Amino acid sequence: MTALATERKPRLFTVEVNTTYCKGCEICVQVCPKNVLAMNDRLKANVVNLKDCTGCLNCEIYCPDFAINVEEVEANA
Amino acid sequence: MTALATERKPRLFTVEVNTTYCKGCEICVQVCPKNVLAMNDRLKANVVNLKDCTGCLNCEIYCPDFAINVEEVEANA
Amino acid sequence: MPNQSRVLMQGNEAILEGALAAGMRFYAGYPITPSTEIAELAAERLPKVGGRFIQMEDEIASMAAVVGGSLAGVKSMTATSGPGFSLKQENLGYAIHGDIPCVVINVQRMGPSTGLPTSPAQGDMQQARFGSHGDYGIIALTPSSVSEAYYLTIRAFNLSEQFRVPVILLTDEVIGHMREAVSLPDPSELTVAERRKPTAPKGEHKPFAPDAKGVPTLPNFGDGYRFHVTGLIHAEDGFATSNPKLVDQAVRRLTNKITDNIDEIYEAEQREIADADIVVFSYGGTARAARRAVRMAREKGLKVGFYRPITIWPFHDEMVRNAIAGKKAVIIPELNLGQMAREVERVAHGTTTVIPVTKVTGEILTPAEILAAIEEVR
């Protein structure tokens, strides 16, 4: 983070699902505390609610298929 | 024992060493509390002091070669 | 289903059913592809008939437990594949040396090492004969159909009991996982051999004294004979000896009881050999493609015969030599690098050209490939 702020700024994240790796187990959906993810009809995980993402990394850590990558978006980008 | 006696009679035993089995380890000599046994010059255990034998069976139980047999002599035999 | 006599069965299933029909009541094993269905079915079926199944900690223990089960008087077996078969070799040698009947199934997969676990192969053919240290004889049978898998398993138990020797059912993934119709016989129609028990009084029984065939009698542990079994070379009384004459007798008997009785043990399918110029010599799953190739060749007017050893160990030198001597060529298709071809070459004594057709791609040989080899001869 380049900008230091005393006031809590809303942090922004990207959650990327590699659909070649994703096998549709739904674990990410279930471990996401913010319901950011859902399964699509091709049985792949899909980001449906990005704005609520807190960057907790649960989805990435628990995805058995290394299919998820969470990154933070620079506040001033 | 056929004879019941209120008075302690001296019990008599035979201690037989099978010299074909005996390998001369001296354990029997060392476990006998009454020095009944000794090694002879052919390195076999030998009964040298039978009268002191108490029939404790140590020699028989500790002989690794099943070479010793202790029996009681019938008091009235 | 109405047509009860013909049932669709997988090869591995047929093996287990054959074993049950032969009286097998103890199974000890460790899972390995592509033999695992045999263990799974044993686990399900054995307790229903009062038998017992145990999954051991590994293949070494499985082989040991099978020997123990057999000595306890129960017909016993195990099943495995390549890596497990390698691990069993020491205790298999023990069973051989102790004249202990039992059946070992090897559903061959592709090696060496972990290889291609789900692919068919016939690469353990020589290992089945020479996998354990020292000299011995062994029996190995090889089915070419699901139905034959059923019947050969029964035969394996019978030979095992008759000759007091472990019998290897050396099958392959093709047969093990294929499904075909099997006509299940009425149990009463089956010949089931039982262990020959001693007749001598208990004190006089010599547990390793051979009969006319070279085979000793065998009481069960618990029958009161109080006999001794050891992996050391032993005299007829079962106890270790280093007396050269007795050692010689003991070691040779293990091989002789097999070779001297080879005509009773050996089985082969022969088709149209008499007038043939060329013989296709094939076994196990591959023999199916070979038989088809032979038919195709005959349809083309080529004089081709078919020889299929069903008993692959002992190898019947004389019968094979008779079948191939003077032919233009003998073609040996197999899913390995020529292991059977070595044996045929050995007995051919230069009387015919030995042509191995080998395949180690993980796939099976096709009739077309074998036909091509036939057509290439001249």
Place this chain on the structure above:
Amino acid sequence: MPNQSRVLMQGNEAILEGALAAGMRFYAGYPITPSTEIAELAAERLPKVGGRFIQMEDEIASMAAVVGGSLAGVKSMTATSGPGFSLKQENLGYAIHGDIPCVVINVQRMGPSTGLPTSPAQGDMQQARFGSHGDYGIIALTPSSVSEAYYLTIRAFNLSEQFRVPVILLTDEVIGHMREAVSLPDPSELTVAERRKPTAPKGEHKPFAPDAKGVPTLPNFGDGYRFHVTGLIHAEDGFATSNPKLVDQAVRRLTNKITDNIDEIYEAEQREIADADIVVFSYGGTARAARRAVRMAREKGLKVGFYRPITIWPFHDEMVRNAIAGKKAVIIPELNLGQMAREVERVAHGTTTVIPVTKVTGEILTPAEILAAIEEVR
């Protein structure tokens, strides 16, 4: 002692000294008669030269540790006898399949099973070739003297590194426990082969891509190549494949790298073959008696030649055939039931009579017994 160059050594000792001279610095083993002295000497000598010895929990683990040691970049070996050799077969197959250099000593004792642990035998000759499942090639060397045990152990390491293959030193109790004078060379006189390292940059190195001889290069674990080794059939990149073409290549290469280079690998001693009517074909400890018998026969005016394979696997079909073809007979004395005789029979193609002289009494063959067989020919 003044005469430093000639030292009295036991065969097992010569093996260990040879190994040290060849650069062996890691030994993993499990004791077994009659090989144990090798382990004992390794335990004593290795730390003195900065090497490492470990007594593993069993032979399976020993073989595994040797493979691990070799991949870590250290020349590694183990020694065993019959039962242990059987147990090593699975992991030996792994080493073969992974092109992993290492040396396995088998000081043969009498089998099968526990057999006669202190008696000499040559009963593992076929097992050395076919003991593990699946198809593969292997190198096995057999010394006939203590001195040769020393030099062949060095050669075993050299061949192992050059061809990336486990090499078996298949010796026997006679050689293992015999003492003879060995002339120890100056280390500078020895040819010691080192592992060929990759030259390709790290990202591009294909760990199983063969050179002209069929042998890949091998970096050490820790060198930064980050490569993968597996018992699954693998492509040149080291990763599992089931692509039929790649599978075929991978499996055949394991055999071809041996057979294609047989002239480099093979060694045999031949004496007075040219004018001979009869050839005595013998190896290992037994060859000592055989050579004596041949001398005795020559003294009697009999035209007898002597062929001693030093490399017993691969078997050099052509060279053997050339040596024996047209002779009245080839006599094969061995301490087993004719295991080498099978090979000779196979390549003889009927061009000569193959006469096995077998002995399984627990004793060695004597010159007189072999001479008797020579004299019996006609």
Place this chain on the structure above:
Amino acid sequence: MAIAGKIPTRKYLRQDRLPHIWCPGCGHGIVMQALVRAIHNVGLSQDKTVIVSGIGCSSRASGYMDFDTIHTTHGRALAFATGIKMANPELNVIVMTGDGDASAIGGNHLIHAARRNIGITCICLNNNIYGMTSGQFSPTTPECALATTAPYGVIDPSFDLCKLVQAAGASYVARGTAMQARMLEKYITNALKNDGFSFIEAIDQCPTYFGRKNKLGDAYAMMKRQQETSVSVSKAAAMTPAELEGKQVVGELWNSPRPEYAKSYDQVIAKAQQGGGR
């Protein structure tokens, strides 16, 4: 931008080997990631670390990790690893194994590696089943559970692997579950720091065989259940055996450093070179 504390796991993977062969929901991927994160935490060099595995679904892990890797024979990973460590003690040696691989066929190597306290970190991916061969019971399958070779329910008492390995002599022993992946990462991190034999039992899920056969729901349900039946070391200390029935104790169960085997051998070398012995 990287999130603070986020670990670049991809760097440690052979990405061209992915996707891996594991089934949807298989826990092995989660444990593998925890290991990768721990390796990063400890800062092991990718060039000086060897991953050794046996045979099984779990043991396929080695092929996906960008280190020197060796996928050995069934049950023997620790024996191969012992050779690697002894021959070159400078290497970091990590073993990935399954419950079958480690405790059925490989049980002997497990207890001996523990006894020697050789410098190896052994992670046992315990899914209570033989996954690779399609669902036979393993020595850790709970009693009464169903498996293809236990159609009437398992009667074999199951191993407490941590207890066994501790009794055999390991110097670091911990247990975690896939659902507690962050704790698992911590245990593995500590294990890697221990100079000796470290054992981590990572309880994870095989939805395909163990889950399906025993009607345990999907992968997440299995993970939840494992978490729910877990009791921490501290809580467990206050519980009776009866209360602990059917539960597993998770946490660092044993941490008692003692001389590492390959280092002890350095002393043998020193002694020998000073002319000692015999």
Place this chain on the structure above:
Amino acid sequence: MAIAGKIPTRKYLRQDRLPHIWCPGCGHGIVMQALVRAIHNVGLSQDKTVIVSGIGCSSRASGYMDFDTIHTTHGRALAFATGIKMANPELNVIVMTGDGDASAIGGNHLIHAARRNIGITCICLNNNIYGMTSGQFSPTTPECALATTAPYGVIDPSFDLCKLVQAAGASYVARGTAMQARMLEKYITNALKNDGFSFIEAIDQCPTYFGRKNKLGDAYAMMKRQQETSVSVSKAAAMTPAELEGKQVVGELWNSPRPEYAKSYDQVIAKAQQGGGR
């Protein structure tokens, strides 16, 4: 005339096989006699009892005992015994094994037999050495001791076999020494009565290799020493680990009956025959 309490041991021996091959002073004969006495105490039928052994000096015992006997392969006695017991649970199955046989090559079968709690009594004749092969160290050789394969002293930590077997699941575990032959007899007697896996570690002496190499004096001196370094369970309970260093705890260490494996299988049979399963 028989002395009161004297046991007719000869009846249980194959006297025509004696004298046995053991060296003068070898402790194996003492332990074998203790076993014979225990068999008599329990009243096992000679016709229904099977003695199973592996390979080693200790394992030669089976050949001298007048029962059905089987001298198997090195390390595998328990696996053969498991087959015997499973195939015919009516038989009494006793395993005689050495420290090398049981805990080196045979370690896996030991822990699995213990885990299953199969009805076998296993007596491990622990002389801390491989006697048969002339004196290499075993997994129970004490650290620093000399052996032919440890010319600079053993660096391998040694197994506490009783602890290991208990952790693996045995239901009866005891340790005694040859010098305490009467206690040993008592433990074996109790072990034989336990319906499950019983393990007795019988510490005895190999004067020929272990004694000579380590200058421990004659057989009796070794026995005395073993007795002197023994501490009873009750005494040990009050001692610190430091105080227990170099000592072995003798006595009945664990006695906790649970279902015997072959009997549990009877329930599988019952279930299967009632049409259960799958």
Place this chain on the structure above:
Amino acid sequence: MTQIMLTGSGGQGMILAGIILAKAGILDGLNVTQTQSYGPEARGGASRAEVILDTDEIDFPKVVAADVILAMTQEAADKFSPKLRAGGTLIVDPAGVHTVPAVDGKVHVVEITKLAKEVTGRTVSANIVALGAMNQACSLVSPAALAAAVADSVPKGTEAVNQKALAAGIAAIGA
């Protein structure tokens, strides 16, 4: 001799479908073989069952030139359609096969999965629907034998629903 391939991905029940067809063949008094191919791994990936029906003894148990191929997935269709003999029949499920490969023979596009879902509520019966369609299209075995084989092979309690699936498949091809 009739050579049949049933192809799709693991979990689609192709092997069970092959077994049912083989059983039906037996009921009709035919000789049968049924085989399957595994990939290098036991899990995931393509799945293929082969069935051969013959009045004669069957030597070679694998399909050399298929009379009928069922393809449930694109991968399977692409990989196996070259095995179809000239004039053979290819049956594809559009749910999995988006591009029908060009073959020298008949092609039936049947909404197998969709029908299964419609008729039984679950897609797992797709393999039974497929069997009905295949048999109706190619007359491999007698309809009675097929119905009996289905009944014999499906889990207890699902017989009725599976007969419905079978009928749906038959109807999809029509008379």
Place this chain on the structure above:
Amino acid sequence: MTQIMLTGSGGQGMILAGIILAKAGILDGLNVTQTQSYGPEARGGASRAEVILDTDEIDFPKVVAADVILAMTQEAADKFSPKLRAGGTLIVDPAGVHTVPAVDGKVHVVEITKLAKEVTGRTVSANIVALGAMNQACSLVSPAALAAAVADSVPKGTEAVNQKALAAGIAAIGA
């Protein structure tokens, strides 16, 4: 070629004696082989070492017809004396051999064990005494080589006492 057998029971040092003789042979520039036989067990029982000395290459390493046999025990004497060639030499220690077997050759009865005890105070040097006697009686190797080989082979610190034992053996035969 000289063929020598040294026989006794385990623990009498026959194998070490054979090794010493073989080493002496090497010092003399001869070819040598030394072998031993084990019983079926590693422990106890008879013990036999064989040594062959030759100026030529030695093919067969075992004794076929012994030129010299040393027998320390009755069992050994009875078992091996038939191996003595006509005209060979049998050396026995009366401490172990009470009845000297009849042989077609020379016999030396030497109080080997007694001499060892007298000269060195311990019977373990009997094998060295025996070597001295054998060599003096049969001139197998040069006395200097034998002395050097003994010195090279015995435990450090026992050199002197063993040279005494050797001398005693030599003296027992006389010049």
